[in-house]
Amino acid sequence: MAIYHLSVKLITRTTGRSATAAAAYRAGEKIHDHRTGQTFDYTRKKEVSYRRIFTPPNAPQWMKEREQLWNAVEQSETRKDSQTAKEIIVALPIELSPSQHIILLERFVHTQLISKGMIADVVIHNKKGNPHAHILLTTREINITNDGFGKKNRDWNSKDQLEEWREQWAKHCNRRLSIASSKSRIDHRSLQEQGLDQIPTVHVGAICHAMDKRGITTSKRKELNTLIKEKNMSNEKNKQFIASLNLESEADLIQQEIVQAKKSKHLFLNPTDFNNSKKYREAIFARTYIPILLEIFADYCTGVDEIETEIGTCFRINLNGGGKVFDYGSQIKVASGTEEEVKVAIKLAVEKGWQGIHLTGSDEFKSKVFVEAVLSGAFSPEKITGYKPSKADLEIIRDCKPALKIANDSSVIKSYVVEKSDGSGTSSAEQAHLPRLKI
Known part of the structure; x- marks a missing residue:
């Protein structure tokens, strides 16, 4: 089922990273860094299925060239501890097709990033079972006068901006899932904020996954996640067992009539009821779909x-x-x-x-x-x-x-x-x- 993931990272020189190296790796391309003289060649990377640079209307044409863009970003920074770029990583719903992933990303990028004046280098890594996208962002505003970059926009780093991105990504995903007639939905809120009685899992990381593939037992994080998933599953089974108990004889007769009336009007349908599963799916689809069509x-x-x-x-x-x-x-x-x-x-x-x-x-x-x-x-x-x-x-x-x-x-x-x-x-x-x- 679709999962929610949106994380934001900074590309900083204090950690030894550069915008040119990050762009080359994510896009699977070869980029020469004019500042350091290094060449980053990741052309052997096979998982890249989509790459495109989005720019605001006032951006010069050369900014759509990946090597020129990120070299200009590096040269615009003079401090040793400079933040040269920002990266947004999002998980793409597996219920959507590759072409729907592209539509989803482009809508989000245009409305949430380009409209604010940022330049976005968007790449999709189509990993089996884990399709995701890397969005590399500039941190400075475009200066039309000198045909380059101007001052940094601090509002782009605010907590409110991050929360807006998280909420909007969930809305964009759910809109595309609805259009695709999928019942899956995602939520940017924490389990506690959603009112779910579940224990959140911990982040494992790409390094641990890579070591596991080579047969190397890595960290206790995976063991902890396994225990958490078993506990959550046990809680869910207990809830299902309680729900399956036949308590109709103890229920108020009027309340039963209300429930049946709602079912007959398609206002309330049980998704686990085989006879009503199709009606339930259509009802959910209808409630979310019409506003989407009106917007499009x-x-x-x-x-x-x-x-x-x-x-x-x-x-x-x-x-x-x-x-x-x-x-x-x-x-x-x-x-x-x-x-x-x-x-x-x-x-x-x-x-x-x-x-x-x-x-x-x-x-x-x-x-x-x-x-x-x-x-x-x-x-x-x-x-x-x-x-x-x-x-x-x-x-x-x-x-x-x-x-x-x-x-x-x-x-x-x-x-x-x-x-x-x-x-x-x-x-x-x-x-x-x-x-x-x-x-």
């Missing part, structure tokens, strides 16, 4: 409704121009196939972290979706199946993106289905093995 599509829609259709429950996004987009989870459907509906449908698929789409409907409709999806940069042509682009489609794409190469035959991949609301084209029978997005 604030510039495009007038509201979001939960409705019942002939093919099940969905969330209807009512667009400003009168169009409608229907979100069925693994399927998306549009009312008439207008440009506005297609644009929003593709944006919704991107927010969900979809890797591909399968098109059904008329050729005119498929053409419109294919061109819009490719030009948006969200999907490469080979990730769009169910349609062979015409010469006119290719000419439009090549005019807008001359460097883009499109193969003659699209490869068959696991994808999602887009279907027009009039039901034209192939949908259920021949594509039953695929999750579907209906437009």
Whole structure:
């Protein structure tokens, strides 16, 4: 299940560390430090799956070059005990796909870091069972006059700022988990603040894990963690046992009626009840999902409704121009196939972290979706199946993106289905093995 982790560390010269070395190691690149003359080469590092530098609008272009950026950071510091950079390390929810991890990180970085004037060097280490991200931050404000760095911003080091980051990371993660239809949630608060009767585990550290892999027994911390987990599990089993006792005969009859009434209205559902598990999941999903859709599509829609259709429950996004987009989870459907509906449908698929789409409907409709999806940069042509682009489609794409190469035959991949609301084209029978997005 998803775990919460956000820690902040300082890169300081007093500990013998440099921003250039830290950036090279985390990004798996080779960087030469102009100040010390050292070269840090970590190009053999294989776990790096994503790397990108984010800068505020007023930053010069050269700051997007990793070696130039961190050498400039080092040269802007003159003291022997300088704090050259700050690092945020976050755990990425394993319930999300790699593309959803990227969306999650970019949203957090833009809203919490770049908006405050920081430069963020973001790297994802896709370790099996432990995907996480390193966010290396500058500590000085950008000075436009000298095309470099100015004074340090002390507010970035405040306790209030740290608490804001911790809370916002949990909110961003839970928002993405909700969009992905996952029931997992994380909480930035301590176990005591959450009111949980559990003992917190202790931090083991990467060095201990590495030594354990080599068969070396390291510290007593792992033994302590094992005992803590056993104690917590025992407490949980006791709670489950007490809850399983049949005490209905001693309960007040009126209270029982209230509970049953709540169940029938989907206001209260037992997640351990097999018959109601699906309803419980849908109820949780609905309560958190509509506000998220309203936030994402604030510039495009007038509201979001939960409705019942002939093919099940969905969330209807009512667009400003009168169009409608229907979100069925693994399927998306549009009312008439207008440009506005297609644009929003593709944006919704991107927010969900979809890797591909399968098109059904008329050729005119498929053409419109294919061109819009490719030009948006969200999907490469080979990730769009169910349609062979015409010469006119290719000419439009090549005019807008001359460097883009499109193969003659699209490869068959696991994808999602887009279907027009009039039901034209192939949908259920021949594509039953695929999750579907209906437009």
